[in-house]
Amino acid sequence: MTPQRNTGAGAEAELPEYAGHYRLESCLGSGGMGVVHLAHSASGLKLAVKVVHAEFARDPEFRGRFRQEVAAARRVSGAFTAPVVDADPEADRPWMATLFIPGLSLSEHVKRNGPMDPGQLRRLMAGLAEALRDIHRAGVVHRDLKPSNVLLAGDGPKVIDFGISRPKDSELRTETGKLIGTPPFMAPEQFRRPRDVGPAADIFALGSLMVHAATGRGPFDSDSPYVVAYQVVHDEPDLTGVPESLAPLVLRCLAKEPENRPTPGELMQDLRLVAASYDTQAFIPAQRAGQSPEPKGRATDSKRRPRRRVHRLAGLALGVLSLVAGGAFAAVQLFGDGPPTVHAAGPRSAPASFAGWDVKAPGRAGAPQCSYTSGKLLCAQTGVVFALSASDGTLLWRHSAPKGRPGGPPVMSGGLVQPSLDGGRHLEALDPASGRPRWQRNVPPYAGIQQAGGMLLLTRADGTVTGVDSATGRTTWSRRIPGYAQPSLAAFPADPLVYAASASNQGTRTRVTAVDPKTGDVRFDVRLDGYLKPVGAEGGSVFFADGSAAYEDVRAVVRYTPATGEQRRVPLPYPLERPRFSLHGSVVHVLGAGGALLAVDLEARVQRWSLQTAVSRGSVPVAGPGRVYFSAADGRLLAVDARTGRLLGQTRARLDANSGELATAVPAPVAVGNRVYGTAPDGTVFAVGGNDPSAW
Template sequence: MPPQRSAGTEPEAEHPMYAGQYLLESQLGSGGMGVVHLARSASGLRLAVKVVHAEYSQDPEFRGRFRQEVAAARRVSGAFTAPVVDADPEAEHPWMATLFIPGPTLAEHVKRNGALGPAPLRHLMAGLAEGLRDIHRVGVVHRDLKPSNVLLADDGPKVIDFGISRPADSELRTETGKLIGTPPFMAPEQFRSPRQVGPAADVFALGSVIVHAATGSGPFTSDSPYLVAYQVVHDDPDLTGVPEELSDLVARCLAKEPEDRPTADELMTALKSVSASYDTQAFIPGQRVAGERAARSGRDDRPGPVGAGSLAPVRARPLVPAPRHGPDPEPTHPRDRALPGDGGPERAGSGPAPAGVPQWRWRLPVAAAASVLAAVVIGVLALHGGPDAPGSGKGPGGRPSGTAFRPWALRLEARGADAAGLPQCTYTPHELYCVRPGVLAASVDPADGKVRWSRGDAHRGSPHSTVPPVLSGGLLQVLSGDGLRLEALDPATGATRWSHDIARYGGRVTQAGGVVLLTGPDGDVTALNASTGAKKWRHAVPGQPKPHFVAYGDGLAYSVTEAGTGTRVAAVDPATGSTRWQRRLDGSLSVAGAHDGVVWFTSTDGDQYTDAVVRYDSSARSVRRVALPVPLPSSQAVVRGDTVYLLGGSGALVAVDTRTATQLWRSETSVSMASAPVVAGRRLYLTASDGRLLSVDTTRGTLLGQTRPRLGDTRGSLIGAIPAPLAADGKIYSSAPDGSLFAVDGNRPAAW
């Protein structure tokens, strides 16, 4: 039975009155993905019911992730998790009901009352260890354990929100290039290999949660979420303030390598001296009575923020509102300056941040004290999404949750700069960073196209060639227009943190794993720390006389060089310069993509036609070559899973399954010059030389839609390489010869 809607013309009329047989009494929180309601069963049992927004109900991928969330929550049943009472992921508007448990979250408690003492800290750690043991025993990895996902109930801590958890046997996998979780509480492997995250990542998060509970701050802190991500991977944790009797155990939890961390069972053994009662009353003074009173009244009148994940800071309210006698106060106010993906305004009355804690951690809504399902973010969270990091309470682009996206277009400029040519951009959650000849760098709000900051470039160079910016080491790495300097900019302000003269390297600059790789004319490679600009190492790469590296986010840098009638391929660890593996393969090969230990190549014949796709598994040392029935001239390739999509210079688009060694389909696009293709979900996107953005169905190769042409003003002008479009959060960002940068809804290509 789908949720039933109320009648009327007020906004509340759009809220469902029932989910299945459960009456929805009041709203606990609302966000971009759905709404969490306080509900009652026919017997009077109080429940927390999550109902998905209509706009996501029709998305097959979203439904699949919601089914996964329901399945994960049902599999987990223990004293330290909340049971699922009922769910219908197949309803018109999918919903899930869990037992309602009053109590504040750990994030809320620490914010209001300060850090925990040694005794309650030991109780908390033992309770979380037992909760993780129950979760891991049924084959589930939570992947987003953090203070706002720990509910402090009467009978002990509860681990809540399985929106991005993954059963070990799930067929849904993290998409390449997407990171899941909240940086201060993510494990290093969640950044390095997000598709290979296991139970040890939850143990790392537990260590970070305990540090937060003990000190009011995490083991890795910075004003920039990007620097936090870098610190998690490379720096030692700061355990100052953690009780001595727990510091060694917490340090083991925060080991960089998963195999060096204890299991949840081992943690429980180490904490066996802790009382089995796990009484949280000692460290939530004054909270329980207020929570119960709020639950009985269907309201939450306690001071402080309400909501979690992408929940907006709203007050629980009845579905049928009382008559209004005046305008509601504005719940938020604009910020003077926002960090990339900043959570935005602080809720009135929430109080200041604790001293010494970066503001971006505390201007954020935290979990509703009355709801074990407060976080409504489902599926893939953005890099720094969630209530413990920037972006809380907002949808993509840092906009208020629920705000409808509208296509936009802009001309990227900078004060005093003579800008020309096509913009090139990189996407991070809640931020676009772009360059253009004449514009050294700019920060653009992906939700509405507003430029947050921009810097002109006195060394514009050629209007036909720019290099896309890269976010590495927590900084925005850009090249000057003349290609002679590398600038590392603060992503929040655009200010230069460090710069390096790269004139001698002839443009052979690659970013990989937080390291800048510079190949000199003598073939020696110099590696710089992307965060500081300091030199890490310098030496030649064996078997690679003059390496030109490419990287695909798997922690390695790849280089190829001719070797007679074959190609010698090297995989290099950018942190140390050591060669992980090297192999000679037949044919003239170029790297097309890499993930999970597998590298894909395109093979070129003597006439420079792509005649095959090659799949090399570095673990099994196996090679599979898939010949193309009809070779493609001047092809560009993109890899998604085991499928390689190739776009030829003649406009032919081909899909090749390298696991089954078959060509899936071939389509003629009539686009004779285009960008490299990109793939998101079941759609492929490319930009034509006339500025059209095209969308193609990846299962059949059929055209789904295209935008209008955006030709340049100068007739007969030459166009260099066309930047590939960016696909992120259901939106597509592209540039055109008229110099514009524009965004469209990727879910509706037929309406372009």
Template sequence: MASPRSVGFGAEGAADPESVGAYRLESVLGSGGMGVVHLATSPSGMRLAVKVVHAQHAADPEFRARFRQEVSAARRVSGAFTASVVDADPDADRPWMATVHIPGPTLAERVKDSGPLAAAEVRRLGAGLAEALRDIHRAGVVHRDLKPSNVLLAADGPKVIDFGISRPYDSDLRTETGKLIGTPPFMAPEQFQRPREVGPAADVFAMGAVLVHAATGSGPFDSDSPYVVAYQVVHNEPDLGGVPEDLVPVLRLCLAKDPGDRPTPDELMSALRSAAYGSEAQIPTQLFRNPVQVETADGSPSPRRARWIVAALALIGVVGGGVAAVQALPDGTGTVAAPEQRAPARFRPWNVQLAAKGDGNRTAFCSADAAGGALYCAAPGVAVARLDALSGKVLWSVAGGGGQPLSDDLAPVVADGRVLVRAPGGGTLRAYDAGNGKPVWSADVSAYSGVHPAGPTVLLPTTDGHVTALDSTTGKESWRKAALGGPRSQWAVTVDGKGAAFVVTPSADGRSTSVAAVDPATGSVRWQARADGRLRPVAADGKAVFLLATDAAGFTSAVVRLDTATHAVRRIALTAPLDQAQAGVDGDTVYLFGAGGALVAVDSVRGAEKWRLDTGVARASRPVASGGQVYLTGADGRLLAFGAAKGVLAGQTSPRMNNGRYTFTPALPAPLAVGGRVYAASPDGSVFGVDPGDVGSW
């Protein structure tokens, strides 16, 4: 570990502290007019970037207010394309903020050291930045200072940093009269002309300028004089010489003088991602599929939408080799030629609006029966409903739930002809007949920390290690045991629910973890093993228990496989830790998704990562693998499919949550892959089924 060093703060010369909060400062990563950014280490060993404000600014109440706003904005937008905030103290003598350290150069450093990026790199960068802006704007924040030095080129994709002058839509802080906020070569015209009216479109303008810089090494309005730059931004057309030909139409629209003429981040994300992954990627036909979206109230084509559609078609046509033919209509508008008709299949994709439409989270959580013939779903306002898996038809439904958001642990579970549903709040467990939806029994489970169906038995553990077992058919108590686990215990059952249940208990100091195999029928402990580190269970089958090694800060560093026959432990270290990892298992392969957007496949037998992919998805569900594909549900309602062999994007559905600035889903339901079909639920309250054999048509 490097020794901390003291560095003067400008003219004032105040020395750097050796630590802030609980974090030891090691070295300086960079400095600027506002403060110094240090490389630091947390008590658990996590690497952080800690920004410490200059002493002279700490005495300025207005600056403190802006720094407090920066911390708030950064916390609101933490995701796949931003550096997650770990801790902060804007009220300290020297205000500071700690974020996850992201190794990698800034875009400015990369271009300075190695020259412009290749065309494919620019497209991937653009796709990542577009999704970053989409998530930033959905959180109600405008960055206002997107520039090459504020874009980190990490191994898993670009990260947007430094929200020092960002502004939430609902902020009471206003730009001072006559004071320009931003960096002139990357500021939008309205930032010079109407700084109080700057909105999300200004970030799109900045993104266009950043991509020009990435592609050419120069900005679209370069000059040695900031006053000349300002004049060019407001009055002149951008210089796009050297920009790859297919990107020119899109970047020209990003750099439009009128904010209303610029594309949205969603539109950019669709077009640039398709370009980045080539002609095999999902083509963003939603940009031009419906000609009604192009028309204004009086029936004439909207100039903004028409220009954007032309640009999108140009980009897709160049990269994809002409993937769609445009036909002229009698009224002069255009649409895409109808796709070739296919013979009807037995299963056709379906969509059902289960939860009532309305503001806020309406997510449904579902399970499937073993045969794959029915889905059982709960949603706000719907205690449980049975859906026909082939058609999506609701066969029966029970009202309830009080409209509250649900989570994965509240999804209905099918056990021996009963559908078990835990009410929001966890106080009551109800069992319904799976065939007709009639109530069979109920039990008060408020004293228990979880509900774990294991075949014909329902296990109810308490935080002090006591476990009560109920018969899932009758609801009557089968047995009761003490000393099975403890306050930090987690449970896992075999995939088919017929094998052992496993209680996983980390030691108090986190140095080791006990795994005990429990017979669900009797509560007896069949065997017990111990492994190093703080472990949490992912899944279990007849051969192994799969666990993740996770530190106190929530970072997963390894996959652990415990053989249920020999009790041998195999630990497979990840090439880079994953934040808030979720995992699923298919055979001997464990698939992990991290909050940073990475999807990783780990071979638990060979003991190595098979592949690692930047999905470009800010938040997603637990991955589910089946039939050679890995599926994720995104926060915007997309269902994504990746090839399990190499981790290549195979297809994705359209977003379902494009409306609303503050759209946020506390928990995302994992897809279901059963019976040769795939089902997913969206935060808009819908449940849908798709054909995994035709992912390109999603």
């Protein structure tokens, strides 16, 4: 391989061929302290690899800062950042590999399309406030939030480049007199006392960034960074052009003293009062619709259908490389009560017999949790259980359930509807035709509930598990599971057993116990390698996620077959944080917290495909005929080709207009043949045809 040439200022003439075991294929761009290269992992995953310049690699202080950057990026990797795949800060030329995520930076967006409109600005500010909330919760202060460090992904902004960020517990401190940051977006304290910079500095930068997004300039503008620094410390910001509805919030962010600025949580609350709603639609400007040809892999918007809004595929915008000028270097990627009203869906390519529908659920706001049985959807919200016709969304019955929150969708067990309330002391089962209680009873307080084999299994705080017959409500057994102080039971459809798992203190071995839900008898008890959590069971095998001791990330999928004792493991190409799993035959679909969706074949021991969806928080992925479906926290339903991993389409976002919040726990969609049923934070339950997701 001929060494690559770098045209970036101050960079080496010859660039390395490899970073670790990653072959560097091309130079994407360079900054003051390093170069970003395009690379691929062994499984074909597209990566952006940041390699520092040789001159800085010889500087012990810089190496310390690079180690800090890697640690900070790993700590916040997930919902609002580009996940770190691999890194070696101790290499001769330190490097870090992150996912290559297509997306427009805010600076490029404003440069191409001009200032954002008020609706876009509200969504941007809300998304960044949520991003900073999570970044600060992780104990990290970014310290260089600016337009080039914000990517506008389909489900909201992504904050990138933690090159000068600092974990609050870091032992590395800024040298006296050394200013680090980008002057137009630095807080006064970054000039006055850089050693004491805290989370409030990121709020100040957010205010400056919002002015730029609204006007194309900053609140303190000058060609001289020295003049800008003086203005930041002493002058009032220029908010000319900022919408009146947002100007007071932006002004509070730009307060000179850190203690006078709002927290991210306070900003999110205030934004709900500014506008009745905001959503997390893709930040793709309308001016670009129908312009240059779409890049490969992106849905085209050139054909306009009457009365239908065509939604672009999230996260597949034109790629742009964001570089940090003169300092930190961006290692970033191109990137109501009563019957509900039924609304007929717009034109679709689904079969003529099913046009689709959407209804408002009869309970309080929040995404209902639903399951399917015999032509109806059984759904639960806080305070209510109800049934809808699967064909047209008609409300069939409703039942008030004020004594517990749904711990999952209602299920059919023992011929009756089991609401699956989480916690409390009241149990009841409902008639599936009328919703009237068939039996009710009070029980001792329980910490968890699980349904399996026609039984309700209640786990108490003292570790006792009680089996209650679903059909009659009578207790049939009560006992402790040997070796478990308080078991967390996992059950899976069509599997006759429930499973408890307990890892060793070192996290290298896991005890797995299978229990007969009808009797409480132990069917098998084994020790398996790894820190395992049951995620599915099918065909006589149990499937597990193998991760870290805290189960914050997962590194492999494991299949265990009790009849033979075989334990088969397939490593993931990179760790996934807080993933959700579903099983379809021998294929496990895995959706990570940062939006990575993978299909792992345990029989062939290979990863079939992977897709970066840019969904910050998603549901359990659900398999349908030739499709994989999952829901996003903003109420979107997304469809992926099960064979190729290509994103096929998505519905619009449906946020709660009263709160503007995303769902914390995202209910999974329900796939029945070529129909898919989803729910959203605004209380909507909707149905679409699965034949043509691009028409959603």
